[in-house]
Amino acid sequence: xxxxxxxxxxxxxxxxxxxxxxxxxxxxxxxxxxxxxxxxxxxxxxxxxxxxxxxxxxxxxxxxxxxxxxxxxxxxxxxxxxxxxxxxxxxxxxxxxxxxxxxxxxxxxxxxxxxxxxxxxxxxx
Numbered sequence: 001x002x003x004x005x006x007x008x009x010x011x012x013x014x015x016x017x018x019x020x021x022x023x024x025x026x027x028x029x030x031x032x033x034x035x036x037x038x039x040x041x042x043x044x045x046x047x048x049x050x051x052x053x054x055x056x057x058x059x060x061x062x063x064x065x066x067x068x069x070x071x072x073x074x075x076x077x078x079x080x081x082x083x084x085x086x087x088x089x090x091x092x093x094x095x096x097x098x099x100x101x102x103x104x105x106x107x108x109x110x111x112x113x114x115x116x117x118x119x120x121x122x123x124x125x
Contacts, residue, residue, distance in 0.1 A: 003038045006123050010041055013123070017115055028057055043112050044120040047105050055101030062093050 007025075014024035024041060032039050042050055066089060111117075 001124065006120070007033070007041065009123050010044055010120075014041075014043065014117070017117070028053075040120050042108050043117050044123070045108075047109055050105040050108050051098075051101040053101075054104040055097040058100040059093055059097035062097065063090065066090070066093065 011021075011024060015021075024043060026042060029039060029041060039045070039053070040049070042053075045053075070086065
């Protein structure tokens with residue numbers, strides 16, 4: 001069975017269970033699928049995959065925000081740290097991103113167990 005067929009079966013299964021489209025196919029995953037990335041939907045993925053995807057996504061967004069804030073800090077009157085303190089900001093970003101990824105991944109795992117959502121390998125025609 002093709003990846004796209006499995007995704008469609010998974011979508012109908014999750015829809016039948018009462019989940020919204022943004023829950024079973026978040027915008028990030030839909031965008032990745034359109035780009036050709038064959039990543040399993042969040043509730044069908046393993047914990048570690050969800051952790052990596054969510055942490056990487058959060059880190060990327062926050063890193064861009066940090067970059068633009070530091071770029072325009074003088075224009076808006078902010079006194080931002082320089083040098084090694086900037087590296088500390090990015091290190092804190094890594095820590096917060098991992099914590100965010102853990103929180104989201106545990107939430108997905110809890111919802112998966114509570115609603116008895118099948119594993120990806122169990123989804124068939």
